[in-house]
Structures are given as C-alpha cells and as structure tokens.
Amino acid sequence: MINVAILGLGTVGSGVAEVIEQNQNEIKKALGDNLHVKYILDIRDIPGVVNDINIIVNDPDIKVICETMGGKEPAYTYTHLALERGISVCTSNKELVDAYGVELSAIAREHHCSYLFEASVGGGIPLLRTIREACGQEKISQIAGILNGTCNYILTNMKAGKDFATALKEAQEKGFAERNPAADVEGHDTARKIAILASLVSGKKFSYEQVECEGITNITPEDFAQAEAKGMSIKLLGVYNAENSSVIVAPFLVKNSHPLYNVNDVFNGVMLHGNMVDNLMFYGRGAGKLPTASAVVSDVIECAKNIGKNINNKFADLAPANVNKFPAKNPGEKFRTL
Numbered sequence: 001m002i003n004v005a006i007l008g009l010g011t012v013g014s015g016v017a018e019v020i021e022q023n024q025n026e027i028k029k030a031l032g033d034n035l036h037v038k039y040i041l042d043i044r045d046i047p048g049v050v051n052d053i054n055i056i057v058n059d060p061d062i063k064v065i066c067e068t069m070g071g072k073e074p075a076y077t078y079t080h081l082a083l084e085r086g087i088s089v090c091t092s093n094k095e096l097v098d099a100y101g102v103e104l105s106a107i108a109r110e111h112h113c114s115y116l117f118e119a120s121v122g123g124g125i126p127l128l129r130t131i132r133e134a135c136g137q138e139k140i141s142q143i144a145g146i147l148n149g150t151c152n153y154i155l156t157n158m159k160a161g162k163d164f165a166t167a168l169k170e171a172q173e174k175g176f177a178e179r180n181p182a183a184d185v186e187g188h189d190t191a192r193k194i195a196i197l198a199s200l201v202s203g204k205k206f207s208y209e210q211v212e213c214e215g216i217t218n219i220t221p222e223d224f225a226q227a228e229a230k231g232m233s234i235k236l237l238g239v240y241n242a243e244n245s246s247v248i249v250a251p252f253l254v255k256n257s258h259p260l261y262n263v264n265d266v267f268n269g270v271m272l273h274g275n276m277v278d279n280l281m282f283y284g285r286g287a288g289k290l291p292t293a294s295a296v297v298s299d300v301i302e303c304a305k306n307i308g309k310n311i312n313n314k315f316a317d318l319a320p321a322n323v324n325k326f327p328a329k330n331p332g333e334k335f336r337t338l
C-alpha cells in the first residue's frame with residue numbers, strides 16, 4: 001500500500017480523495033498496489049484532518065503528497081519541506097509552478113523524488129505528460145489553447161447574443177466564475193498556463209510576467225456579429241510562437257474550419273503543431289473537481305511507480321527565455337486571426 005497525503009481539502013483536494021476512493025480497483029491495476037490517503041491537511045479544524053505539516057513530512061510512511069491548496073504560501077514552504085525529505089509532490093497549483101517550478105523541480109531531482117503538475121494546465125486533459133513523453137521527438141512550432149473554461153463559457157454565451165456583463169453574471173450564478181473574476185477575464189490564469197506549456201516545449205523558462213496579456217472585457221456583441229459575418233468566432237487563446245519566441249494571451253478570431261472553433265462552454269482545447277506529427281488537438285474539461293483531481297491522481301500513480309527515483313519533468317534545468325513581442329495585429333484590426 002502506498003500512503004499519500006492531501007494538502008488543502010477544497011474543490012480539487014476533496015476530488016483527489018474521491019477519485020482514490022471510488023477508482024481504487026482501476027488504480028490498483030495501473031499501479032499494482034493500493035493508494036491510501038493517510039492524512040489530509042487543511043487550515044480549518046475538521047475532525048480527522050491535521051493542521052501541522054510536520055506530522056506529514058515526519059512520517060516515513062508518506063511517499064507522495066498532493067498539494068491542492070493553491071497560492072504561493074504556504075504551498076511553496078510545504079512543497080520544499082516534502083521534496084527535501086524525498087517525498088514526491090503532485091500539484092494543481094499553476095501559480096506555484098510558474099513562480100517556483102524550476103527551483104522545486106531541481107530540489108526534487110537532488111532528493112530522488114518528483115515534482116509533477118499535470119493538473120495545473122488543462123485540468124483533466126492529459127496534456128503535460130503527453131507532451132513530455134510522446135512528443136519528445138517533435139520540434140513544436142506553435143501551441144494555441146483555450147485554457148480558461150470561465151472565459152470560454154462567457155464567450156460562448158456572447159456568441160449567442162448576450163453582452164459581457166450578462167454573460168459574466170450568468171457564469172457566476174452557475175458557479176463557473178468566481179465572485180472576483182479578474183484572474184480569469186483579464187487573462188492572467190491563461191497566461192500562467194501558456195507560460196508553463198511554452199516552457200515545457202521550448203526548453204526555456206517563460207514566466208507569467210513575460211506573457212503579453214489582454215482579457216475579454218472589451219469584446220462587444222458587435223464584435224461577435226462582425227466575426228460571424230466572416231465565418232469566424234472570437235476565442236480567448238494563449239498562443240506560443242516558437243519562431244520568434246513569443247507568448248500572448250488575447251482574444252483571437254478563429255475560422256469555422258479550425259478545430260478550436262467548436263470548443264465551447266466550459267471546455268478547453270489545445271492545438272499543437274509538431275514538425276513531424278503535424279497538428280495535434282486535445283479537448284476536455286479544463287477544470288472542475290473530479291476532472292482536475294483525476295489529473296492529480298495520474299501524477300500520484302506515476303510518482304508511486306517511481307519511488308526513490310526522479311521523474312524528469314523537463315523543468316529542472318530551464319534557463320530564463322528571451323521573449324520577443326508577439327507579431328502585431330494588422331493595422332485597423334481589433335483582433336488577430338489564428
């Protein structure tokens with residue numbers, strides 16, 4: 001039996017416990033052993049839940065930790081502590097991966113354990129592992145992704161005729177948008193994710209601060225009407241362009257013949273272009289309790305199969321990228337076209 005701990009019993013953390021409980025048979029087939037949640041840590045006083053990280057990292061039974069607290073602190077300190085003791089950490093925390101992923105990956109390698117973050121980009125879509133393991137032979141020239149389900153839901157409703165404020169309110173009522181939606185609608189969440197993807201495929205560290213970022217708040221129903229008249233839609237995309245080493249988050253016009261055109265509602269879609277394989281398209285739920293938790297558990301299984309070894313997540317050696325301006329819009333146009 002492999003003992004694990006979950007840090008942060010919120011949406012994703014409770015999902016991790018549920019996936020491990022509900023899919024125990026499938027996990028046993030994949031791992032050849034059972035996973036057991038020995039500890040859950042949270043800031044709240046809940047029966048059976050611990051508040052002190054030292055109880056977890058001092059327990060030699062704990063081999064893998066799921067960090068689903070979010071934010072930089074104390075997630076950074078707790079992750080650091082665990083990795084230094086040879087305990088692998090699997091996370092959904094894109095903010096931490098963007099800010100400290102390189103450092104934490106190097107610590108993991110030094111201590112013969114792993115730092116994996118499949119759930120941090122594209123929620124349940126098995127994206128990072130596929131890029132890492134199945135696309136190593138490819139020279140990837142472009143990544144374009146719908147990486148934020150909240151924005152995509154709002155834009156799908158705007159395409160149907162609603163204005164931004166009405167579409168946002170509806171997304172909030174349905175629980176798809178936070179009360180403070182700035183990180184989503186201003187594009188910052190997408191920026192963190194495209195920075196992680198660009199880093200993974202380029203071999204250089206792109207950070208969130210280097211991403212040119214424009215959100216969806218200035219898009220009007222008239223913009224949609226004009227796009228539709230030209231057989232296009234408007235999507236918030238994160239785009240990495242290898243040719244001139246640039247990354248952007250911005251609303252793009254997408255033609256109705258493009259596979260991303262039909263990625264609607266809260267779904268995410270990511271398209272890669274490799275020089276040998278040509279286009280690859282990934283589609284699925286980019287957020288939500290169980291899809292995101294499923295991705296965390298996929299990392300836990302990989303770590304549990306590799307106890308005492310470091311899984312090369314391709315982040316430990318990344319030097320900062322030289323980032324250029326993304327190719328400009330055509331004069332007089334409000335949006336770029338994908």
Ligand SMILES: NC(=O)c1ccc[n+]([C@@H]2O[C@H](COP(=O)([O-])OP(=O)(O)OC[C@H]3O[C@@H](n4cnc5c(N)ncnc54)[C@H](OP(=O)(O)O)[C@@H]3O)[C@@H](O)[C@H]2O)c1
Binds near residue numbers: 041
């Ligand atoms: N939700 C999604 O669909 C989704 C998808 C992909 C990635 N993610 C990422 O996954 C991470 C977690 O997201 P979430 O939606 O699950 O957040 P959440 O529901 O707010 O869960 C975070 C949990 O951690 C607890 N916590 C906060 N600070 C803590 C501390 N100092 N010590 C112990 N526990 C602490 C919180 O307790 P309190 O509630 O008392 O503060 C809460 O229970 C974030 O980085 C997020 O970006 C989420």
